[in-house]
Amino acid sequence: MTIKDYNFAGKKAIVRVDFNVPLDENGKITDDTRIRGALPTLKHILENGGALIIMSHMGKPKGKVQAKFSLGQIKDAVAAALGRPVQFAEDCAKAQDQAAALKPGEVLLLENLRFYPEEEGKPVGIEKEDPAYEAAKKEMKARQKEFAKTLASYADCYVMDAFGTAHRKHASTAVIADYFDADNKMLGFLMEKEVAAVDAVLGDIKRPFVAIMGGSKVSSKIGIIENLLGKVDKLILCGGMTYTFAKAHGGEIGNSIVELDKLDVALGVEELAKKNGVELVMAEDAICGDSFSNDAKQQVCPSNAIPEGWEGLDAGPKAQEAFANAIKGAKTILWNGPAGVFEFDNFCDGSRAIGNAIAEATANGAFSLIGGGDSVACVNKFGLADKVSYISTGGGALLEAIEGKILPGVAAIKGE
Numbered sequence: 001m002t003i004k005d006y007n008f009a010g011k012k013a014i015v016r017v018d019f020n021v022p023l024d025e026n027g028k029i030t031d032d033t034r035i036r037g038a039l040p041t042l043k044h045i046l047e048n049g050g051a052l053i054i055m056s057h058m059g060k061p062k063g064k065v066q067a068k069f070s071l072g073q074i075k076d077a078v079a080a081a082l083g084r085p086v087q088f089a090e091d092c093a094k095a096q097d098q099a100a101a102l103k104p105g106e107v108l109l110l111e112n113l114r115f116y117p118e119e120e121g122k123p124v125g126i127e128k129e130d131p132a133y134e135a136a137k138k139e140m141k142a143r144q145k146e147f148a149k150t151l152a153s154y155a156d157c158y159v160m161d162a163f164g165t166a167h168r169k170h171a172s173t174a175v176i177a178d179y180f181d182a183d184n185k186m187l188g189f190l191m192e193k194e195v196a197a198v199d200a201v202l203g204d205i206k207r208p209f210v211a212i213m214g215g216s217k218v219s220s221k222i223g224i225i226e227n228l229l230g231k232v233d234k235l236i237l238c239g240g241m242t243y244t245f246a247k248a249h250g251g252e253i254g255n256s257i258v259e260l261d262k263l264d265v266a267l268g269v270e271e272l273a274k275k276n277g278v279e280l281v282m283a284e285d286a287i288c289g290d291s292f293s294n295d296a297k298q299q300v301c302p303s304n305a306i307p308e309g310w311e312g313l314d315a316g317p318k319a320q321e322a323f324a325n326a327i328k329g330a331k332t333i334l335w336n337g338p339a340g341v342f343e344f345d346n347f348c349d350g351s352r353a354i355g356n357a358i359a360e361a362t363a364n365g366a367f368s369l370i371g372g373g374d375s376v377a378c379v380n381k382f383g384l385a386d387k388v389s390y391i392s393t394g395g396g397a398l399l400e401a402i403e404g405k406i407l408p409g410v411a412a413i414k415g416e
């Protein structure tokens with residue numbers, strides 16, 4: 001079923017959204033992108049005469065009730081965004097009565113799903129090495145099904161619109177779909193858009209295809225890096241991982257961030273790139289600071305000759321030029337992860353150079369896909385949000401989709 005074709009009149013829809021929004025210390029939302037992302041689906045259901053049961057996780061409460069992760073904090077913001085009152089269910093697994101009483105046009109927001117360990121379905125308080133782990137896992141999987149069944153019992157239909165968690169096989173993102181027949185479950189508009197954006201990149205790749213992978217570590221991105229080496233023409237590797245590569249070749253990197261146990265991984269990436277004929281572009285120079293701070297003293301050094309007491313915090317001027325040149329002629333672009341500590345205004349020029357080059361290439365007809373919280377924050381910081389083709393709400397989910405994996409949240413609906 002598709003959301004456009006479904007008749008919501010008189011129906012209750014339980015919708016999994018990603019309302020895992022960042023909050024400040026007073027519980028105020030600092031970035032409401034994810035709430036705005038879900039609005040087309042939520043409004044469509046209400047305008048079509050449906051009632052809404054909204055469910056989400058927030059943060060990592062690890063299966064325990066923790067006030068700082070309560071979705072009650074965002075109830076008023078959701079009400080304001082929808083332009084109508086929102087009721088709140090303080091226990092997401094005991095909301096039967098509130099759900100049953102909902103009338104068309106009414107909205108019920110469930111408390112954080114991850115207050116229950118059943119949501120993620122991982123046994124708690126037991127290590128993988130423990131001989132009892134397998135039995136505990138089996139028991140938790142059974143409890144996860146019961147939890148999903150309870151959530152499903154609140155509604156007539158299920159809509160999956162949480163792209164950010166679509167790569168997880170959780171109770172609310174995938175297991176719940178088993179309790180609805182094919183005519184009563186569907187992807188929401190955001191999911192449809194995200195899946196289409198990935199298809200636009202991978203379906204018919206317009207070349208050259210240039211990917212930019214940054215961020216702090218090579219270890220967390222190695223899967224996608226290896227995968228991209230089978231798809232792209234050029235791969236820019238930047239950010240903190242630069243220094244693991246420099247170190248692997250015996251360079252001096254001062255106090256720069258490094259993964260000493262991943263030097264062979266770095267060399268393996270270079271070998272694979274060579275074998276596949278992919279041009280690797282890495283930062284030849286670095287803007288270094290004498291401490292990890294925005295106000296640190298600065299000097300530009302070769303990335304493999306950073307003096308003791310200094311650390312590489314951004315891509316240097318030569319690197320910025322090389323990155324921009326690599327990006328400018330691209331016809332397909334994927335960006336995940338900043339080129340430096342972009343949160344510091346004095347060390348964000350490398351990321352800015354990438355953002356500007358992507359905007360220029362996009363103006364010249366490239367399709368550019370930006371994903372992952374930090375690169376999205378960069379694009380917003382530099383005022384480039386409307387100069388790129390698509391900004392994904394997913395980090396891990398986007399990368400897994402680009403790797404060609406079928407996301408459990410999609411498979412649960414489409415039965416793939």
Ligand code: AMP
Binds near residue numbers: 215238240313340342
């Ligand atoms: P990730 O979560 O792996 O995508 O990494 C994003 C983080 O990497 C951002 O918070 C950046 O500040 C950080 N980062 C990027 N470059 C560096 C660097 N040279 N040194 C330390 N952290 C960095």
